[in-house]
Amino acid sequence: MLLADVVATSAQVGATRSRKTKIAALRDLLRAVEVTELAAVVGWLVGEPRQGRLGIGWRTLSDIPTGVAAEPWATIGWVDGQLSALAGTSGTGSSSRRRALLVELFAAVSDDERDFLIRLLTGELRQGALEGLMVEALAAAAELPVDPVRRAFMFSGRLTDTAVTARTGGAAALADIRLTVGRPVRPMLASPAESLEAAHTDLGADVVVEFKLDGARIQVHRDGDHVTIYTRTLRDITSGVGELVDLVRALPCRSVVLDGETLALTDFGRPRPFQETMSRFGSASGDLLLHPYFFDCLHLDGTDLVDETLQTRLDALAEVAGPHLIPSIRRPDAGQLTDHFDAAIDAGHEGVMIKDLTSVYAAGRRGKAWQKVKPEHTVDLVVLGVEWGYGRRTGLLSNLHLGARDPDGGPPVMVGKTFKGLTDELLAWQTEEFPRHETHRDRTTVYLRPEIVVEIELDGVQTSSRYPGGVALRFARVLRYRPDKTAAQADTIEAVRSLLPGG
Numbered sequence: 021m022l023l024a025d026v027v028a029t030s031a032q033v034g035a036t037r038s039r040k041t042k043i044a045a046l047r048d049l050l051r052a053v054e055v056t057e058l059a060a061v062v063g064w065l066v067g068e069p070r071q072g073r074l075g076i077g078w079r080t081l082s083d084i085p086t087g088v089a090a091e092p093w094a095t096i097g098w099v100d101g102q103l104s105a106l107a108g109t110s111g112t113g114s115s116s117r118r119r120a121l122l123v124e125l126f127a128a129v130s131d132d133e134r135d136f137l138i139r140l141l142t143g144e145l146r147q148g149a150l151e152g153l154m155v156e157a158l159a160a161a162a163e164l165p166v167d168p169v170r171r172a173f174m175f176s177g178r179l180t181d182t183a184v185t186a187r188t189g190g191a192a193a194l195a196d197i198r199l200t201v202g203r204p205v206r207p208m209l210a211s212p213a214e215s216l217e218a219a220h221t222d223l224g225a226d227v228v229v230e231f232k233l234d235g236a237r238i239q240v241h242r243d244g245d246h247v248t249i250y251t252r253t254l255r256d257i258t259s260g261v262g263e264l265v266d267l268v269r270a271l272p273c274r275s276v277v278l279d280g281e282t283l284a285l286t287d288f289g290r291p292r293p294f295q296e297t298m299s300r301f302g303s304a305s306g307d308l309l310l311h312p313y314f315f316d317c318l319h320l321d322g323t324d325l326v327d328e329t330l331q332t333r334l335d336a337l338a339e340v341a342g343p344h345l346i347p348s349i350r351r352p353d354a355g356q357l358t359d360h361f362d363a364a365i366d367a368g369h370e371g372v373m374i375k376d377l378t379s380v381y382a383a384g385r386r387g388k389a390w391q392k393v394k395p396e397h398t399v400d401l402v403v404l405g406v407e408w409g410y411g412r413r414t415g416l417l418s419n420l421h422l423g424a425r426d427p428d429g430g431p432p433v434m435v436g437k438t439f440k441g442l443t444d445e446l447l448a449w450q451t452e453e454f455p456r457h458e459t460h461r462d463r464t465t466v467y468l469r470p471e472i473v474v475e476i477e478l479d480g481v482q483t484s485s486r487y488p489g490g491v492a493l494r495f496a497r498v499l500r501y502r503p504d505k506t507a508a509q510a511d512t513i514e515a516v517r518s519l520l521p522g523g
């Protein structure tokens with residue numbers, strides 16, 4: 021099959037807002053490709069080549085001469101081979117070798133294909149929403165229910181592998197993919213709740229309420245003396261966090277998989293700012309010590325706990341990591357719930373997580389089983405453009421155009437603008453950094469590729485006829501930039517709409 025077929029399907033997926041139509045388009049393509057082409061195609065369609073991130077920048081790519089292929093002939097296998105060669109090129113002389121490979125690649129493709137490849141190689145195609153669609157399309161193509169595919173993906177962490185397993189082995193092979201100590205599992209995520217009371221009413225009395233710490237997610241695997249530690253995006257950071265490795269090695273068990281958050285603390289035991297934890301995180305240097313706060317246990321001494329209730333998992337966690345638990349309270353009444361929330365805020369934390377004690381561990385869709393409550397609403401949005409300031413801000417890039425993620429993989433949906441909360445330092449940073457992400461500009465505004473995520477605090481949202489999503493932010497202000505997040509991890513337009521009064 022040709023690259024052109026994949027590009028056509030990608031365009032079809034982008035052109036419709038209908039989830040069903042998108043899935044059908046992906047399913048038809050998945051059915052038509054050879055099994056040998058499947059991993060490459062799945063990787064491209066979710067924006068994550070099976071070779072991993074190739075680290076090719078926009079600047080390098082824009083310098084490669086345009087192709088001449090009038091009749092597209094680039095096959096999937098050939099393009100995949102070029103990407104493997106690119107991935108395997110390192111050391112002296114690698115940049116000219118990489119350039120030669122790119123020139124060869126681009127000479128063989130049409131304009132549409134070139135555009136697709138550029139977006140693939142720069143990471144612009146990478147979107148969490150596409151993974152969700154792909155999971156459903158893989159199930160449809162293999163005529164299987166979605167759940168076993170989603171579950172296999174949770175355990176394997178690699179959609180390309182899951183695709184091949186679904187195609188070649190069907191339900192039985194998918195069911196064989198289980199938690200393996202040492203191999204990271206995709207983490208379970210939370211949904212925002214409107215308020216403490218709303219979450220409590222929604223989940224009922226059978227809940228645990230935990231502090232929500234503003235650190236970095238860690239997933240810890242230990243098999244005997246062998247410890248590995250992964251980030252939220254399943255990156256192995258073991259070598260950078262020696263203090264955590266030592267601590268986990270000393271836990272009273274033979275094998276364990278733990279989920280938690282890690283933080284650096286001040287001398288007074290209060291959390292250090294998020295930026296400080298992040299800068300220490302994974303870089304073995306610096307004298308800040310990271311402390312783990314565990315909140316889940318997925319495996320203990322040969323027993324998988326993923327399908328057990330949270331209550332059972334927390335009991336196992338208390339047994340193995342008692343001194344390192346996140347502060348929590350089980351089955352609080354309304355008064356205890358508010359007290360716990362206040363205690364979290366007083367201690368300098370972000371808020372609380374309210375979790376259903378009867379729920380199992382499930383990654384893949386932001387479920388309602390874990391709900392987060394913060395004192396203010398905050399959303400992570402994508403910067404779409406920025407206007408030149410005036411008055412004191414003349415010559416500085418100031419007013420941000422903010423977009424929420426389209427859960428179906430389309431371009432972000434604009435929901436408002438703000439220049440509030442920007443310090444002089446941030447204004448200077450924006451003015452220097454944003455032109456590097458520019459697509460084009462007009463007299464007032466520099467438009468950006470949607471790749472910078474900013475955390476916005478707001479009082480709420482209101483319906484709007486001006487913005488395409490029908491909703492606009494109220495009193496939005498910039499809290500901070502989120503370099504740890506990609507646009508695929510920004511909040512969705514649905515998450516923004518859910519903040520509408522009564523939404």
Ligand SMILES: Nc1ncnc2c1ncn2[C@@H]1O[C@H](COP(=O)(O)OP(=O)(O)OP(=O)(O)O)[C@@H](O)[C@H]1O
Pocket residue numbers: 208209210211230231232233234235236237252281315346373392400
């Ligand atoms: N008690 C806790 N239970 C689960 N996750 C927690 C807890 N405390 C802190 N966290 C962090 O919160 C994240 C889950 O919240 P969410 O799914 O909203 O992710 P997020 O988009 O990073 O959230 P936010 O932007 O609010 O940090 C986890 O990935 C973890 O890093």
